[in-house]
Amino acid sequence: xxxxxxxxxxxxxxxxxxxxxxxxxxxxxxxxxxxxxxxxxxxxxxxxxxxxxxxxxxxxxxxxxxxxxxxxxxxxxxxxxxxxxxxxxxxxxxxxxxxxxxxxxxxxxxxxxxx
Numbered sequence: 001x002x003x004x005x006x007x008x009x010x011x012x013x014x015x016x017x018x019x020x021x022x023x024x025x026x027x028x029x030x031x032x033x034x035x036x037x038x039x040x041x042x043x044x045x046x047x048x049x050x051x052x053x054x055x056x057x058x059x060x061x062x063x064x065x066x067x068x069x070x071x072x073x074x075x076x077x078x079x080x081x082x083x084x085x086x087x088x089x090x091x092x093x094x095x096x097x098x099x100x101x102x103x104x105x106x107x108x109x110x111x112x113x114x115x
Contacts, residue, residue: 018095018096019093019094019098020092020094021091022086024068025070026090027067028068028084028085029057029074029082029084029085030084030085038088039085039091041062041084042061043060043061044060044080044081044082045076045077045082046059046065054071055069055072057076059084061084
């Protein structure tokens with residue numbers, strides 16, 4: 001989570017968030033070249049769980065187990081390494097007491113800027 005908070009702090013000076021939340025459907029498995037200003041990080045696939053109309057992808061990154069949810073077959077295998085990406089607008093922020101921080105959505109990252 002600290003890498004996400006550092007990434008957001010560079011875009012939101014004075015950010016007071018201490019905890020983040022990302023919904024599984026907002027966590028995308030992406031091509032690094034297609035990041036488009038989103039936060040990205042490498043992760044290892046632990047399992048791909050078909051549930052009927054959706055797939056749950058269990059991942060290991062940042063010292064934690066994360067879950068991504070997709071409606072398209074992710075065509076991944078356990079043990080492979082992938083790039084996770086999430087749009088800044090899909091990151092939920094919480095203060096030290098656990099209360100949600102509602103901050104204005106920042107402007108999109110300029111083309112060519114580094115995430």
